Amino acid sequence: MxxxxxxxxxxxxxxxxxxxxxxxxxxxxxxxxxxxxxxxxxxxxxxxxxxxxxxxxxxxxxxxxxxxxxxxxxxxxxRLLEFLGVLLSTEGDVCTASIDEERIAVVVRQAGELRARAARGMVSRRALESLLAFCSHVVWGLSLYTRRGFNFLAATTGRKMVQLPHQVLEDLAVLERVVRQYNGRRVVLERRLVDERHFATDASGTLGFGGVWKKIFFLLSWADLARLPQRPWFPRRPGCPSSWSINYLELFAVWWAVVLWGHRMSGRTVVVNIDNQSAMYQVGSWWGPVEYLPLLRQIFFTCAKHDIRLQPKYINTKDKLLADLLSRLDMPRFLVEHRAFLRATVWRQDRNDGMVCPVRWEELDQEFGPFTVDSCDAESRANAYCYLSWSKVEDARVQKFDGHNAWGNLPFSIIMAIIRNFLRCKRRQQWGTAACFLVPVWAGNEGWELVKSLPHVFKVSLWPSLTGREGWAEELVQELQRDTERCRAEALAPETRRCYGTGVRAFVTFCIGFACMGCLDPLLPATDASLCMFITFSS
The missing domain is CATH 3.30.70 (Alpha-Beta Plaits)
Structure with a gap:
């Protein structure tokens, strides 16, 4: 053969x-x-x-x-396993990757030998390449100290022996310390608390920079910054053209915000909204041009000090109005817009605010699960309970549910579209395809009448209130309607106004038709997920 x-x-x-x-x-x-x-x-x-x-x-x-x-x-x-030369440990609350002590000793010895040989003359190019490649994939944040080395290797392709420049030698000296200090901090898989409260920074090329995080904010002009004691990574430095670029200024605004509020963000994954693609990529990958490395390292040190993971998210400039006003030093208009934003915050996440109390979800997972996919999740995975999830980018209206036991806290505007797509997948693959969806109970609604008429298809769970209260007063519902209509009118973007309109009509209908019956569960969220019915499709 x-x-x-x-x-x-x-x-x-x-x-x-x-x-x-x-x-x-x-x-x-x-x-x-x-x-x-x-x-x-x-x-x-x-x-x-x-x-x-x-x-x-x-x-x-x-x-x-x-x-x-x-x-x-x-x-x-x-709970402790070696995979491809890397130690994977789940002895804590997360799965981390690290290097064992023997390999650390080898790395430190090789780094020292390379530095010693470089002082005497040429060193092996392959030895440097293998050292940098292995460490940068295991030790968290170490790529910040390997960039100049990789750039040097790319510039010396084809040579067997090379003379190391002093910048690479400096990084090798730091590598010996960092490889021990941050070993085991690289997280492979975890469920961290995600802080999705509005956090955005912005910088203006001529005026200043600013940032906002929920109710607190800062702004500073470049002229005022120039009067402060200067650091090597500060922007707009004489003789450094890169520090004047808008990409660098945007990155500096992120550093300033993390230094100011890092102690309040401790232990969380924080979603930061940035309207600059370059800065977003650099924060997400800890990788950037050589001139940006000192500033990136300062951001990394601050995040490591307070145990913060930054999750950058791109946002259009027109949607990042608050941070933009701060960077332009327009405080009067910012205060007006900020007050309107705080009133409307609860409605801004209508299409992806599906956070259900963990206790409630675990009960559902035990009764109807185990679930394999979260069909309606935020892009930041802030409300994710399954390791596999779909956000509005993947769009559950077109995804294949075949073979999945799906969980979904469905947004108002696309409930029926998602259910129709699921039923198509269910007909295509009957065995192994199941779902549990959180949907509204609207008296007289055709969807609800369909659910009641097909008990062999739908299993319904109605949860009564745990507080014993009789429901929401009609005055409270009317007040809520007036407040959200006012927020809708003050919204600038047409798409936001349309979302407000959908959310207001659906939520008020739900309150009047169902919540006043005393079935509102206080452990469920207070936006489009304030629903007390679950329908499940058995596999």
Missing amino acids: DARAPFGNRALPGIFMRWTRAIVAWMRARGIPTVGYLDDFFCILETKEQAEEAMLLLVEFVTFLGFRVNNAKCEGPA
């Missing part, structure tokens, strides 16, 4: 990776977080029993595809 690869051994990794990606996708579709690299697979589950089931499923599926499995190389459920 000819066992040679049909396209040569060089093509084997690419062929294997196609199989690997397909197997990983198959496992993830069944709600099992899986990572694959060539013939190595790694799954993360919450309990030992779930991990054992996932391992058996993976082995059976790979065997079914015609591959032989070496059971001696299969590692059972563990």
Whole structure:
């Protein structure tokens, strides 16, 4: 039998990776977080029993595809495991990646040897490349100290021996300390508390910069900043053209905000709205031009000090009105817009505010789950309970529910469209396709009448109030309607006004038709998810 690869051994990794990606996708579709690299697979589950089931499923599926499995190389459920030379630990609340002490000692020794050889002359280019590549993928934030090294390697392609410049030598000296200090801080998988309260920064090329985080804000002119004691990473420095660019100024505004409010953001993943693509990329990847590295390192140090993870999110300039007014030093108009914004905040997230109390969701997951996908999630995953989730970018109206047990806290405006798409998928694949959707109860609504008429299709759970109150007074509902209509009128963007209109009509209809019956649960959110009915589609 000819066992040679049909396209040569060089093509084997690419062929294997196609199989690997397909197997990983198959496992993830069944709600099992899986990572694959060539013939190595790694799954993360919450309990030992779930991990054992996932391992058996993976082995059976790979065997079914015609591959032989070496059971001696299969590692059972563990909380500390070495995968591709990296220690993965789930002994805390998150899954972290780190280097063992022996490898750290090797890295420190190699860095010291490279520095010593560089002082005497040329060093091996391959030794430097392998050292930087391994460390930057494991130690959190270390890419900030490898950028100049990688740039130098790119400029010396084709050489075996190179003379290291002093900037690379300085980074190697820092690497020896950072590799120990931040080892184990790189998080592979976690469920951190996401702070999605409006946090935005902005900078003007000529006037100043500012930022706003919910109710607090700051602004400063460039002239006032120039009077303060200057630091090496401050903007608008003489002799440094890059520090005058708008990209650098936007990044500096982020640093100023993190320094001011870092102690209040401790222990959270914070969503920061930025209207500059360059600054957003640099904050998200800890990677940027060489001239930006000192400022990026300061942002990184502050985040590490307060245990903050920044999650940058792009926002159009016209939608970032508050931060834009601060950067232009227009305080009178900012105060007016800020008051209107605080009144309207509860309605601005109508299409993705699906946060359900964790206790409530766990009860649903036990009764109707386990769920494999969250069909209506915020882009920041602030309201995610499943590892796989769809936001308005993926759009549950067009996604394939086939083979999933989906959970969904559906927005008002697209409830029926999502349910219709799910039913199409359900007809296409009856077995294994299920869902649990949180939807409104509207008396006389055709959708609600359909649910009641098909008890063999829909299972309905109505939750009474835990407080014993009789419901909301009609005066409160009318006051809420007046307030939201006022916010709608003051909104600048036409799309925002349309969202307000949909939210107001639907929410007030719900309050009058259902909440006054005393069925409002205080543990559920207070916007489009203030609904007390769950419909489930059995698999």
